[in-house]
Amino acid sequence: MxxxxxxxxxxxxxxxxxxxxxxxxxxxxxxxxxxxxxxxxxxxxxxxxxxxxxxxxxxxxxxxxxxxxxxxxxxxxxASHSEERSQFPYLRITPDRGALDDLVATLLDCRKLKLDAASGKKLGLAAGSGAFLITRVMSISARKAIFEEIRLPATRFKGLSAETIEQHHCMMYSMYETEFDVRILHVEEQIKAIAAERTAAGHLGVPEGTPLLVIERVAYTYADKAVELRRSYCSTKEHHYRNRIV
Amino acid sequence: MxxxxxxxxxxxxxxxxxxxxxxxxxxxxxxxxxxxxxxxxxxxxxxxxxxxxxxxxxxxxxxxxxxxxxxxxxxxxxASHSEERSQFPYLRITPDRGALDDLVATLLDCRKLKLDAASGKKLGLAAGSGAFLITRVMSISARKAIFEEIRLPATRFKGLSAETIEQHHCMMYSMYETEFDVRILHVEEQIKAIAAERTAAGHLGVPEGTPLLVIERVAYTYADKAVELRRSYCSTKEHHYRNRIV
DNA sequence: GAGTGGTCTAGACCACTCA
DNA sequence: GAGTGGTCTAGACCACTCA
The missing domain is CATH 1.10.10.10 (Winged helix-like DNA-binding domain superfamily/Winged helix DNA-binding domain)
Structure with missing residues (x-):
């Protein structure tokens, strides 16, 4: 003790x-x-x-x-997430060989739902609060790498739609600040290894049971206020999560 | 292009x-x-x-x-790795709930071998160069969490033995600087998800095929000189890898 | 009270950008 | 050449540590 x-x-x-x-x-x-x-x-x-x-x-x-x-x-x-060099610090998945080129995000869905208690708590909201659920797949050099689910509180992102997201080419943090005045300042991530269940396996084109990285991210704006939850399923056959510790 | x-x-x-x-x-x-x-x-x-x-x-x-x-x-x-607060920045695996208490490292083996070409290259050495291979298991709150293999170039760590490691209670970076004048300044990590094969599964007490994190680390000293390779297999049933990105 | 790092100022000059 | 951030100085004083 x-x-x-x-x-x-x-x-x-x-x-x-x-x-x-x-x-x-x-x-x-x-x-x-x-x-x-x-x-x-x-x-x-x-x-x-x-x-x-x-x-x-x-x-x-x-x-x-x-x-x-x-x-x-x-x-x-x-500082702005709309600049070229601002994209990369938050994208830690990178190909095992070759550069992080040809990054393509495909939006699958954007719909409203009610937050469960755990998600609500992370966002400082009550269970049942309104939120958007965005799902998408990201490919690197034409290889599917990440399937992710993003949850955003409805009150801060009023009027969000698939069209808005696609107008911004799925550059989320740039969109948040341009369209919603929400500036992401830092994120906290928790990473685990899991066996792919049906959904993620399907979207990533890998067999069920394939080991995947799951990254649970909470993104914060001013005053350490949580404003985005993200769960990313990453195939690490040809990619990895990179990190530098000083 | x-x-x-x-x-x-x-x-x-x-x-x-x-x-x-x-x-x-x-x-x-x-x-x-x-x-x-x-x-x-x-x-x-x-x-x-x-x-x-x-x-x-x-x-x-x-x-x-x-x-x-x-x-x-x-x-x-x-700065010194021998101080209490210096331990944690480099240990990113942490329990899902509760504090990072009760950290116990058990040395399994310390022996000499010749580096394969890939490892040699990372350390800036020729294939076949002499090295130490250290294997150990780390438990957090009495739960096996990490099995790792550490490779050290023999020339920089002349005379290393299991006794030396145990004298330092397996606090490796503190030992490097105290015994060998090797100061670790930063590390680069690459993380993947894999299915546990027999060895790691055995040491971690999980079934073969369990998804594990594998962290490939290269540790650097002055002038960005690589001086340690480490491969860590982490069970993420009750633990996760934490990261903060600003 | 002596010694340390931490803050703050005013002023000089340098490196760089852009018209 | 005017305006910007970047460097450097000398000097004053503050917060903190330790004997």
Missing amino acids: KTIAHVTAPAFQPLYRQIKTLITQSLVSGEWRPGDLIPSEIELASRFSVSQGTVRKAIGELADQNLLVRQQGKGTFV | KTIAHVTAPAFQPLYRQIKTLITQSLVSGEWRPGDLIPSEIELASRFSVSQGTVRKAIGELADQNLLVRQQGKGTFV
């Missing part, structure tokens, strides 16, 4: 963290939207009546968290 | 990066060893004839890479 030390209230909040909070508020409120250029460091410094160095430190932490992107000579931009 | 932009030679190397290189050299050379207190920022600044701020920035990057650990009021220390 271990005792965990009490977490004391943050006694002291340095200036640059207060600035960081102010900048974050402008991001949350939508004053600056994904892809936007935010005011220069010097302008922010005078707006907040602090030195440029203090603003830099605040922006630096936000850039480390991938909320902002700095570009020397151009300025500082709000 | 995509064209990748040419990587231009680093035209400009800021001062703090040069300082960072100098500090790294002192770490590589063993002038400062894991757990050691390094000189204060002010002392390093005068040694290198730069301002404290420049040293701070260099140390900051090294701290971000987990090479150094700063402690306000005390000083800056060389």
Whole structure:
């Protein structure tokens, strides 16, 4: 039995963290939207009546968290999932040989349902709350690799339809921020190995019983609020999940 | 077909990066060893004839890479795998419920062999190079969770024995740095799902054919030099692999 | 109270982008 | 050439640790 030390209230909040909070508020409120250029460091410094160095430190932490992107000579931009290079950090399945090319997502279905208790709890909602269930298959280099089910709370994604998803070429996180002002900031994943049951086996074109990876993902937006549940079934005959630990 | 932009030679190397290189050299050379207190920022600044701020920035990057650990009021220390909190980042298997308590590693075998071509290549060695093969089982809360095979190049781990491993209670990365001056800085993992064959099934106490996670790990030291190969077979009945992506 | 890392400032200058 | 982020300095002061 271990005792965990009490977490004391943050006694002291340095200036640059207060600035960081102010900048974050402008991001949350939508004053600056994904892809936007935010005011220069010097302008922010005078707006907040602090030195440029203090603003830099605040922006630096936000850039480390991938909320902002700095570009020397151009300025500082709000990070966006709509940019090419933003796609890959969240897609950890990759071919055993060759590049992650030719990524094709095929939407199978998008319909409404009521959340079961477990899913509701993960999203901070009551059992029976309305949600969308999206199912799709992703192929890499013409080989079926992932079958996934995505659950989204109906209240945040009002009006979602198959058409909306297809307009965005199934680039979900880009769609969330463009269409619904929902910005995914980080995800937590739990990975297990299971034997393929009928549904996943069928969609992936493998025999029932084939070992698959199952990835249970919860995606979070500001204030660590869960806004997406995703279960991905991955065939690892020709693909694998990659990870780097520092 | 995509064209990748040419990587231009680093035209400009800021001062703090040069300082960072100098500090790294002192770490590589063993002038400062894991757990050691390094000189204060002010002392390093005068040694290198730069301002404290420049040293701070260099140390900051090294701290971000987990090479150094700063402690306000005390000083800056060389990071070490021998500390309690250093164990967990590299152990991603965790129980579905309850804490990661009661971690017990049982050494099965430690013997010498010659590397096959594939393993040799990953370690930057010729096929047939001498290596140690360590096999062990790890249990979490008295439940067998992981069976793993670890391959270490004989030249870097001269004199390794089962006794050495057991003296360190199977805390491998701590042992590497204490006994062999090999400091693991990061690892790359590839995860697949497979059906348990006889050996892994036996060690994990599951039926043959049970879906298991297989994690192929390559561990790196300074200059991105590979120094350990590890294959872990994980039962995911009551455990899972956790990951966080930002 | 001495010593450490942590914060903050003001100011200079550099590297880069774009018109 | 004007504007941006990036580097570097010197100096002040703060929070924390330890004797």
